[in-house]
Amino acid sequence: MTRKVVKRRSATEQDKLISDALRDVGRPVSAYELIDELRDKASLAPQTVYRALDRLIADGRVHRLESINAFVACRHASHEGTAVFAICSDCGTVTEFDEPAAVERLSGWARKAKFAIERMTLELRGRCRECTARAPS
Structure with a gap:
């Protein structure tokens, strides 16, 4: 049985991937919707996406909309x-x-x-x- 080799992305690469996806979607999305959006480009676990979103929020590149529990790229x-x-x-x-x-x-x-x-x-x-x-x- 052969195992598929998965390339690990650096935190910087993950952040860019997620930030770009948020910009491309152009509307508020949940972390799970982001995972679906990126399915063709990457296989991401929810905790990976949440960690990246936390970093992007701290950097001011992403905002969390509390009332709808969604994320948007900073414009x-x-x-x-x-x-x-x-x-x-x-x-x-x-x-x-x-x-x-x-x-x-x-x-x-x-x-x-x-x-x-x-x-x-x-x-x-x-x-x-x-x-x-x-x-x-």
């Missing part, structure tokens, strides 16, 4: 603080933007309350312009 070169996401409940489109004033107000509240922020994710849920325009009046 900004840099952020003035925390990214904000508008998520369409109808079509699933995600728009990423900065809103420094809102982030500063929340951070100010936390300072006054002596609340130590570990992570901040701001998500707006609703309908995008296109879905709102298509909706019956």
Whole structure:
């Protein structure tokens, strides 16, 4: 019985593979959807994907959308603080933007309350312009 030789990828190669896949998909996806997307290119275990996503999040190249438990590629070169996401409940489109004033107000509240922020994710849920325009009046 012969065993198939599997080439191990470095963490950098895995990160690039996953980051590129997120950009190509262009919509929020779960780790398991990423595995399916990459099935033709690589055989990845869930823990490998989650470790890569953790690294990419730490590097600011990927964001986790808490409310839908999904991941998206960062669309900004840099952020003035925390990214904000508008998520369409109808079509699933995600728009990423900065809103420094809102982030500063929340951070100010936390300072006054002596609340130590570990992570901040701001998500707006609703309908995008296109879905709102298509909706019956």
